[in-house]
Structure formats: structure tokens, C-alpha cells
Amino acid sequence: MRTIAVLGLKGGVGKTTIVLGLAGAALQRKIRTLVVDLDPQGNCTGTLDPGATKATLADVLADPRRSVLMDAIAPSAWGDGLDVLVGGEETEAHNWPDPDHAGLRRLDHALSKLDTVADDPPYRLVLLDCPPSLGQLTRSALVAADRALLVTEPTIYAVAGVQRAFEAVQREREHNPDLQPLGVVLNRVRVRSTEHNYRINELREIFGPLVLPTVLPDRAAVQHAQGAGLSIQRWGTPGARELTVTFDVLLARMLRSSQLRRRTATDLAPDLATLGH
Numbered sequence: 001m002r003t004i005a006v007l008g009l010k011g012g013v014g015k016t017t018i019v020l021g022l023a024g025a026a027l028q029r030k031i032r033t034l035v036v037d038l039d040p041q042g043n044c045t046g047t048l049d050p051g052a053t054k055a056t057l058a059d060v061l062a063d064p065r066r067s068v069l070m071d072a073i074a075p076s077a078w079g080d081g082l083d084v085l086v087g088g089e090e091t092e093a094h095n096w097p098d099p100d101h102a103g104l105r106r107l108d109h110a111l112s113k114l115d116t117v118a119d120d121p122p123y124r125l126v127l128l129d130c131p132p133s134l135g136q137l138t139r140s141a142l143v144a145a146d147r148a149l150l151v152t153e154p155t156i157y158a159v160a161g162v163q164r165a166f167e168a169v170q171r172e173r174e175h176n177p178d179l180q181p182l183g184v185v186l187n188r189v190r191v192r193s194t195e196h197n198y199r200i201n202e203l204r205e206i207f208g209p210l211v212l213p214t215v216l217p218d219r220a221a222v223q224h225a226q227g228a229g230l231s232i233q234r235w236g237t238p239g240a241r242e243l244t245v246t247f248d249v250l251l252a253r254m255l256r257s258s259q260l261r262r263r264t265a266t267d268l269a270p271d272l273a274t275l276g277h
Contacts, residue, residue: 225240
């Protein structure tokens with residue numbers, strides 16, 4: 001099972017869009033997937049439209065027993081093989097700014113029980129949609145994940161957020177030595193924008209090969225599909241088809257990625273101070 005935390009420590013960079021796009025790509029490939037909605041805004045839950053549950057992620061974080069976990073998971077309306085660990089506003093009650101060790105481990109403890117579900121084939125992919133803040137929810141995701149996908153737009157403030165997210169991944173490896181940055185994915189890219197191209201080059205100078213070659217273009221189809229409660233793969237416009245191919249390539253990279261050498265991230269650390277200069 002590959003568990004991936006999707007994060008960006010600046011709001012509005014399209015983190016949830018990336019999670020939904022990857023979930024739709026996994027559904028097309030018939031890869032059994034669980035989306036964990038850690039963002040108290042609940043946008044993943046709202047868009048994936050799971051059925052009613054007896055519990056939510058907030059209950060799981062309060063009591064990570066298997067029975068509570070299973071009561072908080074429901075199938076998505078998008079299709080068979082895509083499930084949701086339901087989130088919502090009540091999850092914010094668990095977003096402590098300085099959590100203790102036990103608090104950080106609760107999500108990992110709960111997700112470790114997914115393999116004990118006997119009625120279905122095991123999940124091959126777990127996507128953790130993190131809030132745009134570095135409290136207990138995001139840190140819990142980093143403790144539970146084996147990879148972290150950093151999401152940004154090619155703008156000055158969003159680029160600065162990548163630095164904070166990367167540093168958070170590095171710090172959390174104290175609690176989770178297996179955690180590795182999968183890479184930085186650029187969202188809402190306008191290829192004719194001078195500013196965007198400048199920021200993309202800046203990111204590549206700092207993060208090198210961690211900046212993924214697959215970029216997501218800025219397309220109105222994303223908002224249209226989400227507004228209709230559909231995956232981008234089912235929207236059918238030229239822009240949606242372009243994004244469908246991009247998400248499929250990104251998913252394939254995520255699934256085949258071997259463990260990154262730990263020195264890759266460490267070697268980059270001294271260069272992070274140059275960000276924005």
C-alpha cells in the first residue's frame with residue numbers, strides 16, 4: 001500500500017484538485033484507493049459524495065480503533081474501488097498547533113488497520129488531503145505517509161510555501177524515518193506567463209530533480225467538473241482530456257517510484273535559504 005500525503009502550506013494552490021485528479025486516475029485504472037479528507041473544509045468529501053457514515057475522521061482521531069475507522073469510510077459516488085474517510089469541520093478540533101507524540105501517531109495507528117479488512121481487496125493507494133497549515137492534522141499525515149507530494153503554483157508566495165512544506169517533511173522524518181518527498185508538482189501553470197516561467201526556473205534551481213517534469217496547466221475544466229461533482233476524467237472537454245493525460249502520467253510516476261535516496265533531500269537543504277533571493 002502506497003500512502004501519500006498531499007500538502008501545500010499556502011491556501012488556494014489546488015492541493016485538493018490534485019488529490020481528486022489522482023483519485024479519478026486511480027479509478028480509471030481500477031486501483032483500489034482511499035481518500036482521507038484531513039482538511040476541515042471537507043472539499044474532498046463534498047466532491048466525492050460518499051454515502052452516510054456513522055463516524056467521521058474526527059471520531060477516528062479521537063478513538064483509532066478498527067471499528068471506528070470502518071464506520072468512517074464510505075464508497076465514493078464516483079465509482080467502485082474509490083472510498084472516502086469522511087472529513088468535515090469537526091476535524092479542526094484535532095488540529096492542535098503543538099501536538100504530543102501520541103496525538104501525532106493516531107492517524108498512522110488507525111490506517112495500519114486497513115489491511116485487516118477481509119471483505120474487499122486491499123487498498124493499493126491512500127491519498128491524504130492535508131489542510132494548508134502545519135498543525136496536528138498535516139503532521140499526522142506526514143507521520144502516516146511514506147511519500148509527500150508538495151503542491152504549488154508558480155507564484156512568489158506559493159513558491160515560498162514549498163520551502164516551508166519541504167522543511168516540514170524533513171523535520172517529521174524524526175518521527176517517520178521512511179517518509180520521503182515524492183516531488184514538487186506545479187499546478188495552474190500558464191506557459192505564456194513570464195512570471196510563471198521565472199518561478200518555475202527558480203524552483204528547479206533550488207529543488208532540482210524534485211520538481212516533477214509533469215505540470216498541470218490552468219484549465220477552467222477543473223472548476224466545471226468539481227462544480228458538477230464529477231471527476232476531471234469524466235468531464236470530456238479538450239481541457240479536461242489534457243488534464244486526464246497529465247494526471248495519469250503523475251499517478252504512474254507515483255506508483256512506480258522507488259525509495260528516494262535520503263541524501264537527495266538533505267543535499268538540497270543548504271540551498272533552501274536562497275529561495276526568493
